[in-house]
Amino acid sequence: MTHSFTKFFAQLIAVPMSLLLIAGPAGGATAAFTGKVTAVKKAETKQKDTLVHFTVEIDYFDYLSRGGGRHSKVGHTSDQRVLKLGSVCVINGRMVNAATFAKAIQPGLWGYFYETTWLDLQTTPNFQWGEVVAFGKDAFTLRIHRTHKDVHIETNPPVEVKVPYDANVSFRLEDKPTDATTALKPGNWVQIHEPRPQMIALWNADTTYDPAEQQPVEQGKRGLANDLTCRAVLGKVVTKTPDKVLDLSAQVTCDRWLKGKKENLTLNAKKTSFVLDGKLAPPKDRRRGGTRSRALPLPLGKSSPQNSGSLT
Numbered sequence: 001m002t003h004s005f006t007k008f009f010a011q012l013i014a015v016p017m018s019l020l021l022i023a024g025p026a027g028g029a030t031a032a033f034t035g036k037v038t039a040v041k042k043a044e045t046k047q048k049d050t051l052v053h054f055t056v057e058i059d060y061f062d063y064l065s066r067g068g069g070r071h072s073k074v075g076h077t078s079d080q081r082v083l084k085l086g087s088v089c090v091i092n093g094r095m096v097n098a099a100t101f102a103k104a105i106q107p108g109l110w111g112y113f114y115e116t117t118w119l120d121l122q123t124t125p126n127f128q129w130g131e132v133v134a135f136g137k138d139a140f141t142l143r144i145h146r147t148h149k150d151v152h153i154e155t156n157p158p159v160e161v162k163v164p165y166d167a168n169v170s171f172r173l174e175d176k177p178t179d180a181t182t183a184l185k186p187g188n189w190v191q192i193h194e195p196r197p198q199m200i201a202l203w204n205a206d207t208t209y210d211p212a213e214q215q216p217v218e219q220g221k222r223g224l225a226n227d228l229t230c231r232a233v234l235g236k237v238v239t240k241t242p243d244k245v246l247d248l249s250a251q252v253t254c255d256r257w258l259k260g261k262k263e264n265l266t267l268n269a270k271k272t273s274f275v276l277d278g279k280l281a282p283p284k285d286r287r288r289g290g291t292r293s294r295a296l297p298l299p300l301g302k303s304s305p306q307n308s309g310s311l312t
Helices: 098-104
Strands: 009-012 020-023 031-042 050-064 077-083 088-091 094-096 110-114 118-122 128-135 139-144 159-164 171-173 176-178 189-193 230-238 250-258 261-269 272-276 279-281 292-295 309-311
Touching (some): 031 077, 031 279, 050 098, 050 279, 077 098, 088 098, 094 098, 098 118
Parallel strands (some): 009 171
Antiparallel strands (some): 020 272, 020 309, 031 050, 031 110, 050 077, 088 094, 128 139, 128 189, 171 176, 230 250, 292 309
């Protein structure tokens, strides 16, 4: 399969500026993926718990058991909701309240969506990214992964595309300029962005994340976030197989500020998903201590709300 880009610049992210680590229940979420929003519909008045319904065209599977389940393919769609209570909403890496998210979401935007629990929307233009597998003087081959879960890889195997480049292409390693040889070394993961205008985001008090939108952890139910959601700073991430893309266990340490009180937290997850800049990613992209994060405990039920968690 060959794909060409006319004008673009590539940016290699070796150390992520932001990271989302989600450790779900043993059975996994019933719907977790990245993709593009294709439709948005305001909830009917009788739906007291919902603000907005929206549909996503999937381009990467974390886990999907409803609809086509393991037979679902890239390009299939899934219907999602924004809840008044129980959804943690993020826009461009910033936690916001549900009403702000419901007003902002529109067709054409994209992001990562975990049921109604974690809704991570990006308003910047979409981009392509993947693993460099071959490098030449005027083109390189990119392996684009469609999932990191065994249950989805048979239906959605990786694809390889040939990407041209020339002297007009700009390469960056983290926030510093670099050359093509360094950026496109086989095994590296790169982001490919077409030229795009600068964007200025304006935030005010009306957009601020509201902890009152989350239920007390004691009342937590599957599929709803709880009031353990808070700001965190990433410390250390340990995986046994950091070079693998498929299902992984991980141990994460971080400092978090829960209700204004700082504490150190260690999370152990059997199955882990990493999200970088709104895209699911492998842990090979090294985590850097000190990354600002959001900690989101995802309840399994009233008896064990502490057994899973999330960092972004």
